[in-house]
Amino acid sequence: MSELNKQLEEFESTLSGEELVPEEVLEEEQHRSWFRRRSKGITTSTAEKKETPDGLWLMCPSCKYTCTVLELRDNLHVCPKCSHHHRIGSDEYFDILFDEKEYTRLFDNIRSKDFLGFTDLKPYYKRLEETWAKTTLNDSMSVAHGKVGGYDLVVSCMDFGFIGGSLGSVMGEKIVRAADYCIEYRIPYLIISKSGGARMMESAFSLMQLPKTLGRLSLLTDHKIPYFSLCTDPTFGGTTASFSMLGDIIMAEPGALIGFAGPRVIKETIKRDLPKGFQRSEFLLEKGFLDFIVDRKELKAKMTLLLMLFKG
Numbered sequence: 001m002s003e004l005n006k007q008l009e010e011f012e013s014t015l016s017g018e019e020l021v022p023e024e025v026l027e028e029e030q031h032r033s034w035f036r037r038r039s040k041g042i043t044t045s046t047a048e049k050k051e052t053p054d055g056l057w058l059m060c061p062s063c064k065y066t067c068t069v070l071e072l073r074d075n076l077h078v079c080p081k082c083s084h085h086h087r088i089g090s091d092e093y094f095d096i097l098f099d100e101k102e103y104t105r106l107f108d109n110i111r112s113k114d115f116l117g118f119t120d121l122k123p124y125y126k127r128l129e130e131t132w133a134k135t136t137l138n139d140s141m142s143v144a145h146g147k148v149g150g151y152d153l154v155v156s157c158m159d160f161g162f163i164g165g166s167l168g169s170v171m172g173e174k175i176v177r178a179a180d181y182c183i184e185y186r187i188p189y190l191i192i193s194k195s196g197g198a199r200m201m202e203s204a205f206s207l208m209q210l211p212k213t214l215g216r217l218s219l220l221t222d223h224k225i226p227y228f229s230l231c232t233d234p235t236f237g238g239t240t241a242s243f244s245m246l247g248d249i250i251m252a253e254p255g256a257l258i259g260f261a262g263p264r265v266i267k268e269t270i271k272r273d274l275p276k277g278f279q280r281s282e283f284l285l286e287k288g289f290l291d292f293i294v295d296r297k298e299l300k301a302k303m304t305l306l307l308m309l310f311k312g
């Protein structure tokens, strides 16, 4: 393999969050590398993936239990055997949360722009065009308004499939507009985080989203509108450093990896072994970072209860 190809693969795996996977899992996965799509050129668009035959078998990365796509989907993409929460996208979360799966999508017309002419291993505009072609997503965050257990809720949900759920200017703008919408119509707000961190191709513009979003979210407090945060696997970098950790209620899915820098970076920096379960939701709950952990199958009921309590 040429040096450039190797670099490209490493870069892509960083974007896809593989660097956030513990070493022992990666080692284990190397034994069945045939199972993964490593080489470039094999790409399936999200739209096509949705048409995956229901009879196709999938293996749980945690307990190796094998079940059909249909069985997993019926179980909200939670392993029926070990409760491993598979990564899902915004469409799936909207379907899980909103009553009758009915909701209105908001601010879908905002798109990223390569205003810096940034080039890493490929130009940013090219990366954007490729991602738009591969997925049905416009950017790494989708916003929707609907009813949850009869109560209005606006949900902003990240998609890891769009450049690693990275926090760029579009995500920042969507959060600000969603917060304004919540203030105007007096509706509670939920952000579901699933991100590797800041979008490096937008450089300082990406970092500027931190004060921009936090300033606007603090207006929700002034208007006495609740803001909930749900951290899912993974919640990293700029998201953890800002809005994901500032909800009136901060929840997480079981076993989610949540942190600022990845475990390998920390391990190399402090030159010490990390405690067992480091950066997992259960560890964070114990250390007081989270209010509670919520199983995906109980998410709707928990959100309904919260909306009822906060309304009262």
Ligand SMILES: [Zn+2]
Binding pocket: 060, 061, 062, 063, 064, 065, 079, 080, 081, 082, 083, 084
């Ligand atoms: Zn499992």
